[in-house]
Amino acid sequence: MEPKLNAQVHKRVRKFLLISIPIICVIIALGVGVYFYTNNESSHTEDPDALNDLTPATAKWVQNKEIQLFRRYLRFKTISLETDFEPCMDFLKKQADSLGFEVTIYYPVNKQNPVLVMTWKGSDPDLPSIMLNSHMDVVPVAEEYWEHPPFAAKMDEYGNIYARGSQDMKSVGMQYLAAARALQLKGITQPKRTIHLTYMPDEEVGGYLGMGPFVASDAFKKMNVGFTLDEGYPSTTDHLEVFNREKPSCKITVVAHGHSGHGSQLFDDTAAVKLNYVVNKFMELRRNETAKWKEEKYPYGNVTSINLTILNGGLKSNVVPPEMEAVFDVRLSIDTDWDEFERMIKSWEKEAGKNVTIDIQKSPKTPDTVIDHSNGYWMQFKKATDELHLNVTPGVFAASTDSKFIRKAHIPALGFSPLLNTPPKLHEHNEYINAETYLKGIEIYSKIIEKVANF
C-alpha cells in the first residue's frame, strides 16, 4: 500500500505544481507590469547612463530628477549647422507635455534650423508675454583635449557635469523648465502673463537662420513679447552680472593676392608681405586695447577685443603663394565710433598695397535695454534678485547673442545666467557645470519667472 500512496501523493503534488506555477508566473508578471506602469514617470526620467556615475558621493545628484533630465539634454550632439535637431526636439516636446505646455515648431529659413516654442498660457493672455530664450546648438569640440567625452555628460565625484553646452547654454534651457515645474508644484498652475520658452538652432553661428528671421515673422509678432530673458555669463564669485547691452561683433576677412613663383626668389609684391602688414596693424591695435583693459582698468565692455582666428594660404613650402587670407573676430567697445573704425581699417587696405581687400561684416546696431524705474520688468527682476539676496550688477556682454535681434525689435532683453562661483568655460575644452550650481539656478529662475510673469 505505501508505495502506491506515495505515488498518489507525488501525482497530486505534480498536478498542483503544474497548475500553480503558471498561475504564480502570471501573478508575478502582472505585478511587475503594474509596478512599471505605476512607476511610469520614474521610468521616463530614469537615466541608465547617469547610473554609471553613481557613488555614495554623487548619489544625491545622480538620482535627482532635474539633474537626470539636464544630463539627458546634454547628450544630444547639437552642433550648429551640422545637426539633425529632431531627437533633441522630441525630448523637449516630452518635457513640454509633462508640464502641460503647447509646442509649436517654426522653420524660419529651412528644415535644418527649427525654432521650438513652448507656451504656458497666462490667465491674462492679452498682457505682453514673457519670452525665456535659450539655444539648442553648441560650438564644435576638439575631443582629444577633453578629459571626458564631450557629449556623455559625465559627472565627477564633486558633482561637476562635463559636456559641451553645459554652460553655454543648455543649462539655462533646462533650468527654465525645472523652474516652471517648481512653480507648478508650489501651486502656480497658471501665470498671469503667457510665458514662451523658445529654443533656437543657430545662435553660435550668428542666429541668422533662427532668431533673426523668427523675430521678423508674423508668428513672433503674435506672441506679443514684452520682455525676454536670454543667456549671460558665469561669475567666479557669488556676485552676478546681468547684461542689458552687448558689444557689436565684426567678422573681418583680409585677402591678399601677390606675385607667385619659386620659393627661392625675393619677389617685391607677395601676398604674405601684404597680409603681414595688415595683420601687424590688427596686432598693434590688440596690444593697445589689452593694455587699456589691464593697465588702465577699463571695464571689458569699454575695450575692443581682436583675435586672429583663421589663416589660409600656401601650396607647398617651395612655392610663393598667389593668395593668402586672414580672418579676425573683433568685438567693438561700446564707445567705438563705427564709421571711424571702418575708415581706419579701410586705410590699412590701401597702405598694404594693391590687390588687398578687407571685408567687414558687422552685427546689427541695437538699442540698449533700459534698466530703471521706467522698465517694470527690470523692477520685477531686481525685486526677485533682492529677495534672493543676490548681488547683481548691470554690464555689457562681451560677445553677441540672439538678444541683438530682440533689442533691435525694441523689446527689452536681459542676458543672465545663474552660474555662481563657476569658472567660465564657454567654448573651451572640458566645459562643465556643478550640480549644486545647476540646482541653485533653478531656485533663482523660479523667483525671477514668478515675479516678471505675474505683475
Ligand SMILES: [Zn+2]
Ligand atoms: Zn550661448
